[in-house]
Amino acid sequence: xxxxxRNTAExxxxxxxxxxxxxxxxxxxxxxxGRAQDAVHQVFLKxxxxxxxxxxxxxxxxxxxxxRNAALNEGKQRERNAPLxxxxxxxxxxxxxxxxxxxxxxxxxxxxGDQRQVMxxxxxxxxxxxxxxxxxxxxxxxxxxxxxxxxAKLRDSMFAKENYCANS
Amino acid sequence: xxxxxDERFEAYLKQFRPLVPEPLPAVEPSLRARRxxxxxxxxxxxxxxxxxxxxTLHIRTNRAxxxxxxxxxxxxxxLQDSQPLTMQSANALMAKAPSFKAMVDGMSFRxxxxxxxxxxxxxxxxxxxxxxxx
Numbered sequence: 001x002x003x004x005x006r007n008t009a010e011x012x013x014x015x016x017x018x019x020x021x022x023x024x025x026x027x028x029x030x031x032x033x034g035r036a037q038d039a040v041h042q043v044f045l046k047x048x049x050x051x052x053x054x055x056x057x058x059x060x061x062x063x064x065x066x067x068r069n070a071a072l073n074e075g076k077q078r079e080r081n082a083p084l085x086x087x088x089x090x091x092x093x094x095x096x097x098x099x100x101x102x103x104x105x106x107x108x109x110x111x112x113g114d115q116r117q118v119m120x121x122x123x124x125x126x127x128x129x130x131x132x133x134x135x136x137x138x139x140x141x142x143x144x145x146x147x148x149x150x151x152a153k154l155r156d157s158m159f160a161k162e163n164y165c166a167n168s
Numbered sequence: 169x170x171x172x173x174d175e176r177f178e179a180y181l182k183q184f185r186p187l188v189p190e191p192l193p194a195v196e197p198s199l200r201a202r203r204x205x206x207x208x209x210x211x212x213x214x215x216x217x218x219x220x221x222x223x224t225l226h227i228r229t230n231r232a233x234x235x236x237x238x239x240x241x242x243x244x245x246x247l248q249d250s251q252p253l254t255m256q257s258a259n260a261l262m263a264k265a266p267s268f269k270a271m272v273d274g275m276s277f278r279x280x281x282x283x284x285x286x287x288x289x290x291x292x293x294x295x296x297x298x299x300x301x302x
Contacts, residue, residue, distance in 0.1 A: 012192065019188060019189040020186035020187060021186055023187065023188075023189040040189055041189075044192055045193070091186060092187060093184055104181070124186055155177050
Protein backbone atom coordinates (compact mmCIF):
# COMPACT_ATOMS: atom_id res chain seq x y z
CA UNK A 1 0.00 0.00 0.00
CA UNK A 2 1.20 3.49 -0.81
CA UNK A 3 2.57 5.50 2.12
CA UNK A 4 0.04 8.31 1.66
CA UNK A 5 -2.81 5.80 1.57
CA ARG A 6 -1.53 4.24 4.79
CA ASN A 7 -1.48 7.64 6.47
CA THR A 8 -4.99 8.40 5.26
CA ALA A 9 -6.22 5.05 6.51
CA GLU A 10 -4.60 5.68 9.89
CA UNK A 11 -6.17 9.12 10.18
CA UNK A 12 -9.58 7.79 9.18
CA UNK A 13 -9.22 5.09 11.80
CA UNK A 14 -8.42 7.76 14.41
CA UNK A 15 -11.51 9.65 13.29
CA UNK A 16 -13.70 6.62 13.82
CA UNK A 17 -12.04 5.89 17.15
CA UNK A 18 -11.99 9.36 18.72
CA UNK A 19 -14.49 11.30 16.60
CA UNK A 20 -17.35 11.21 19.14
CA UNK A 21 -15.25 12.53 22.04
CA UNK A 22 -13.65 15.15 19.82
CA UNK A 23 -17.03 16.28 18.59
CA UNK A 24 -18.33 16.50 22.15
CA UNK A 25 -15.29 18.50 23.18
CA UNK A 26 -15.71 20.84 20.21
CA UNK A 27 -19.35 21.28 21.21
CA UNK A 28 -18.23 22.12 24.75
CA UNK A 29 -15.95 24.81 23.30
CA UNK A 30 -18.16 26.26 20.58
CA UNK A 31 -21.59 25.55 22.02
CA UNK A 32 -22.96 24.60 18.63
CA UNK A 33 -23.05 21.26 16.90
CA GLY A 34 -22.59 22.58 13.38
CA ARG A 35 -19.54 24.61 14.26
CA ALA A 36 -18.16 21.74 16.32
CA GLN A 37 -18.58 19.40 13.39
CA ASP A 38 -16.85 21.87 11.10
CA ALA A 39 -13.91 22.18 13.49
CA VAL A 40 -13.47 18.41 13.74
CA HIS A 41 -13.71 17.95 9.98
CA GLN A 42 -11.27 20.77 9.38
CA VAL A 43 -8.68 19.14 11.64
CA PHE A 44 -8.95 15.72 10.05
CA LEU A 45 -8.97 16.98 6.50
CA LYS A 46 -5.83 18.99 7.18
CA UNK A 47 -4.20 15.94 8.70
CA UNK A 48 -5.08 13.84 5.66
CA UNK A 49 -3.73 16.51 3.34
CA UNK A 50 -0.46 16.82 5.23
CA UNK A 51 -0.31 13.17 6.25
CA UNK A 52 1.90 13.99 9.20
CA UNK A 53 0.91 12.11 12.35
CA UNK A 54 3.90 9.75 12.42
CA UNK A 55 6.03 11.91 14.65
CA UNK A 56 3.25 12.66 17.14
CA UNK A 57 3.77 10.70 20.36
CA UNK A 58 0.41 11.23 22.07
CA UNK A 59 -1.96 11.24 19.13
CA UNK A 60 -5.17 11.47 21.12
CA UNK A 61 -4.04 14.50 23.12
CA UNK A 62 -2.73 16.05 19.92
CA UNK A 63 -6.11 15.61 18.25
CA UNK A 64 -7.89 17.27 21.17
CA UNK A 65 -5.44 20.18 21.00
CA UNK A 66 -6.00 20.55 17.24
CA UNK A 67 -9.76 20.48 17.63
CA ARG A 68 -9.61 23.04 20.43
CA ASN A 69 -7.50 25.38 18.31
CA ALA A 70 -9.76 24.95 15.32
CA ALA A 71 -12.88 25.55 17.41
CA LEU A 72 -11.40 28.62 19.09
CA ASN A 73 -10.17 30.07 15.81
CA GLU A 74 -13.52 29.48 14.22
CA GLY A 75 -15.22 31.02 17.26
CA LYS A 76 -13.03 34.11 17.02
CA GLN A 77 -14.22 34.67 13.50
CA ARG A 78 -17.82 34.72 14.68
CA GLU A 79 -18.34 35.67 18.27
CA ARG A 80 -16.67 34.88 21.53
CA ASN A 81 -18.48 32.85 24.20
CA ALA A 82 -21.41 31.83 22.07
CA PRO A 83 -24.39 30.51 24.04
CA LEU A 84 -24.86 26.74 23.89
CA UNK A 85 -27.48 25.35 21.60
CA UNK A 86 -30.26 24.23 23.99
CA UNK A 87 -32.00 21.80 21.67
CA UNK A 88 -29.26 19.79 19.98
CA UNK A 89 -28.47 16.49 21.70
CA UNK A 90 -24.89 15.84 22.73
CA UNK A 91 -25.15 12.23 23.88
CA UNK A 92 -26.71 8.89 23.11
CA UNK A 93 -28.46 8.24 26.42
CA UNK A 94 -28.43 4.82 28.14
CA UNK A 95 -31.77 3.00 28.02
CA UNK A 96 -33.30 5.82 25.99
CA UNK A 97 -33.11 8.12 28.97
CA UNK A 98 -33.65 11.29 26.94
CA UNK A 99 -34.66 13.27 29.99
CA UNK A 100 -31.38 12.28 31.61
CA UNK A 101 -29.52 13.37 28.49
CA UNK A 102 -31.21 16.74 28.53
CA UNK A 103 -30.54 17.04 32.22
CA UNK A 104 -26.85 16.29 31.77
CA UNK A 105 -26.58 18.67 28.84
CA UNK A 106 -28.16 21.50 30.76
CA UNK A 107 -25.94 20.82 33.77
CA UNK A 108 -22.91 20.96 31.48
CA UNK A 109 -24.21 24.14 29.95
CA UNK A 110 -24.44 25.71 33.36
CA UNK A 111 -20.74 25.08 34.03
CA UNK A 112 -18.16 27.76 33.28
CA GLY A 113 -16.46 27.10 29.94
CA ASP A 114 -13.04 26.18 31.37
CA GLN A 115 -14.58 23.68 33.81
CA ARG A 116 -16.77 22.23 31.09
CA GLN A 117 -13.74 21.60 28.87
CA VAL A 118 -11.85 19.86 31.68
CA MET A 119 -14.90 17.78 32.48
CA UNK A 120 -15.38 16.60 28.90
CA UNK A 121 -11.69 15.93 28.37
CA UNK A 122 -11.39 13.82 31.50
CA UNK A 123 -14.70 11.92 31.57
CA UNK A 124 -15.43 11.32 27.90
CA UNK A 125 -12.04 12.07 26.32
CA UNK A 126 -10.38 9.91 28.97
CA UNK A 127 -7.34 12.16 29.14
CA UNK A 128 -5.30 12.27 32.31
CA UNK A 129 -4.90 15.48 34.28
CA UNK A 130 -1.33 15.65 33.04
CA UNK A 131 -2.44 15.45 29.41
CA UNK A 132 -5.12 18.04 30.01
CA UNK A 133 -2.66 20.37 31.70
CA UNK A 134 -0.40 20.16 28.62
CA UNK A 135 -3.31 20.71 26.32
CA UNK A 136 -4.76 23.71 28.14
CA UNK A 137 -1.39 25.05 29.25
CA UNK A 138 -2.34 24.89 32.92
CA UNK A 139 -0.77 23.24 35.92
CA UNK A 140 -2.00 19.76 36.86
CA UNK A 141 -3.24 21.11 40.18
CA UNK A 142 -5.37 23.71 38.49
CA UNK A 143 -6.81 21.08 36.19
CA UNK A 144 -7.57 18.74 39.10
CA UNK A 145 -9.13 21.57 41.04
CA UNK A 146 -11.32 22.60 38.10
CA UNK A 147 -12.38 19.04 37.64
CA UNK A 148 -13.41 18.61 41.28
CA UNK A 149 -15.45 21.81 41.19
CA UNK A 150 -17.05 20.83 37.91
CA UNK A 151 -17.94 17.37 39.12
CA ALA A 152 -19.53 18.68 42.28
CA LYS A 153 -21.50 21.32 40.42
CA LEU A 154 -22.65 18.85 37.82
CA ARG A 155 -23.82 16.36 40.40
CA ASP A 156 -25.60 19.04 42.41
CA SER A 157 -27.18 20.45 39.31
CA MET A 158 -28.37 17.12 37.95
CA PHE A 159 -29.64 15.57 41.14
CA ALA A 160 -31.07 18.72 42.62
CA LYS A 161 -33.16 18.99 39.49
CA GLU A 162 -34.17 15.36 39.62
CA ASN A 163 -35.11 15.68 43.29
CA TYR A 164 -37.07 18.80 42.46
CA CYS A 165 -38.86 17.01 39.66
CA ALA A 166 -39.54 14.00 41.89
CA ASN A 167 -40.94 16.17 44.70
CA SER A 168 -43.15 18.27 42.48
CA UNK B 169 -32.06 9.54 44.53
CA UNK B 170 -29.03 9.05 46.76
CA UNK B 171 -25.94 11.17 46.23
CA UNK B 172 -23.34 9.13 44.41
CA UNK B 173 -19.68 9.25 45.23
CA ASP B 174 -17.30 10.60 42.62
CA GLU B 175 -16.38 7.30 40.99
CA ARG B 176 -19.92 6.08 40.71
CA PHE B 177 -21.01 9.44 39.39
CA GLU B 178 -18.26 9.35 36.77
CA ALA B 179 -19.35 5.85 35.78
CA TYR B 180 -22.90 7.11 35.49
CA LEU B 181 -21.79 9.98 33.28
CA LYS B 182 -19.82 7.64 31.03
CA GLN B 183 -22.97 5.74 30.26
CA PHE B 184 -23.93 8.74 28.15
CA ARG B 185 -21.94 8.18 24.98
CA PRO B 186 -21.07 11.16 22.80
CA LEU B 187 -22.81 11.29 19.42
CA VAL B 188 -20.93 9.93 16.44
CA PRO B 189 -19.82 12.71 14.09
CA GLU B 190 -20.85 12.84 10.47
CA PRO B 191 -18.51 10.97 8.13
CA LEU B 192 -15.62 12.92 6.70
CA PRO B 193 -16.37 14.62 3.41
CA ALA B 194 -14.86 13.01 0.32
CA VAL B 195 -11.16 12.95 0.89
CA GLU B 196 -9.28 14.95 -1.68
CA PRO B 197 -6.40 13.23 -3.41
CA SER B 198 -2.99 13.99 -2.02
CA LEU B 199 -0.96 16.87 -3.33
CA ARG B 200 1.34 14.55 -5.28
CA ALA B 201 -1.60 12.81 -6.88
CA ARG B 202 -3.16 16.15 -7.72
CA ARG B 203 0.09 17.29 -9.33
CA UNK B 204 0.25 14.12 -11.40
CA UNK B 205 -3.33 14.59 -12.54
CA UNK B 206 -2.64 18.22 -13.49
CA UNK B 207 0.51 17.24 -15.36
CA UNK B 208 -1.37 14.51 -17.20
CA UNK B 209 -4.11 16.94 -18.14
CA UNK B 210 -1.59 19.44 -19.50
CA UNK B 211 0.20 16.73 -21.47
CA UNK B 212 -3.08 15.50 -22.92
CA UNK B 213 -4.04 19.05 -23.87
CA UNK B 214 -0.67 19.61 -25.56
CA UNK B 215 -0.97 16.36 -27.53
CA UNK B 216 -4.52 17.25 -28.54
CA UNK B 217 -3.38 20.67 -29.78
CA UNK B 218 -0.53 19.11 -31.77
CA UNK B 219 -2.83 16.49 -33.33
CA UNK B 220 -5.39 19.16 -34.16
CA UNK B 221 -2.70 21.35 -35.74
CA UNK B 222 -1.33 18.47 -37.81
CA UNK B 223 -4.83 17.52 -38.90
CA THR B 224 -5.64 21.09 -39.93
CA LEU B 225 -2.39 21.34 -41.89
CA HIS B 226 -3.06 18.02 -43.60
CA ILE B 227 -6.59 19.06 -44.55
CA ARG B 228 -5.40 22.41 -45.88
CA THR B 229 -2.65 20.78 -47.95
CA ASN B 230 -5.13 18.30 -49.38
CA ARG B 231 -7.54 21.09 -50.24
CA ALA B 232 -4.76 23.01 -51.97
CA UNK B 233 -3.85 19.92 -53.97
CA UNK B 234 -7.44 19.33 -54.92
CA UNK B 235 -7.84 22.95 -55.93
CA UNK B 236 -4.62 22.80 -57.94
CA UNK B 237 -5.76 19.66 -59.71
CA UNK B 238 -9.16 21.19 -60.40
CA UNK B 239 -7.43 24.30 -61.66
CA UNK B 240 -5.22 22.22 -63.90
CA UNK B 241 -8.17 20.32 -65.23
CA UNK B 242 -10.02 23.48 -66.04
CA UNK B 243 -6.89 25.27 -67.19
CA UNK B 244 -7.44 27.04 -70.50
CA UNK B 245 -3.76 26.49 -71.25
CA UNK B 246 -4.41 22.79 -71.39
CA LEU B 247 -5.05 21.50 -74.77
CA GLN B 248 -8.53 20.48 -75.62
CA ASP B 249 -9.01 16.86 -76.54
CA SER B 250 -10.24 17.94 -79.86
CA GLN B 251 -7.18 20.12 -80.38
CA PRO B 252 -4.23 18.29 -81.93
CA LEU B 253 -0.79 18.49 -80.35
CA THR B 254 1.37 20.71 -82.52
CA MET B 255 4.81 22.28 -82.10
CA GLN B 256 3.12 25.60 -81.58
CA SER B 257 0.81 24.38 -78.86
CA ALA B 258 3.65 22.42 -77.24
CA ASN B 259 5.83 25.56 -77.21
CA ALA B 260 2.95 27.58 -75.82
CA LEU B 261 2.39 25.01 -73.13
CA MET B 262 6.09 24.95 -72.30
CA ALA B 263 6.16 28.72 -71.99
CA LYS B 264 3.03 29.05 -69.89
CA ALA B 265 2.95 25.88 -67.79
CA PRO B 266 3.90 26.49 -64.16
CA SER B 267 5.93 23.32 -63.97
CA PHE B 268 7.36 20.63 -66.15
CA LYS B 269 4.86 18.16 -64.74
CA ALA B 270 1.96 20.46 -65.60
CA MET B 271 3.29 20.77 -69.11
CA VAL B 272 3.58 17.01 -69.55
CA ASP B 273 0.12 16.58 -68.06
CA GLY B 274 -1.16 19.13 -70.55
CA MET B 275 0.22 17.18 -73.45
CA SER B 276 -0.65 13.72 -72.29
CA PHE B 277 -3.44 11.46 -73.36
CA ARG B 278 -3.91 13.15 -76.66
CA UNK B 279 -6.37 11.63 -79.00
CA UNK B 280 -4.39 10.56 -82.01
CA UNK B 281 -7.51 9.81 -83.98
CA UNK B 282 -8.27 13.46 -84.52
CA UNK B 283 -7.26 14.48 -88.03
CA UNK B 284 -4.87 17.39 -88.30
CA UNK B 285 -6.06 20.49 -90.15
CA UNK B 286 -4.36 21.51 -93.33
CA UNK B 287 -0.94 23.12 -93.03
CA UNK B 288 -0.35 21.72 -89.52
CA UNK B 289 1.76 18.77 -88.53
CA UNK B 290 1.85 16.58 -85.52
CA UNK B 291 4.82 17.26 -83.28
CA UNK B 292 5.20 13.53 -82.67
CA UNK B 293 5.28 12.92 -86.38
CA UNK B 294 7.92 15.66 -86.86
CA UNK B 295 10.03 14.36 -84.00
CA UNK B 296 9.66 10.84 -85.34
CA UNK B 297 11.01 11.89 -88.72
CA UNK B 298 14.03 13.68 -87.29
CA UNK B 299 17.26 11.79 -87.30
CA UNK B 300 18.73 12.09 -83.91
CA UNK B 301 22.44 11.63 -83.71
CA UNK B 302 23.57 10.28 -80.41
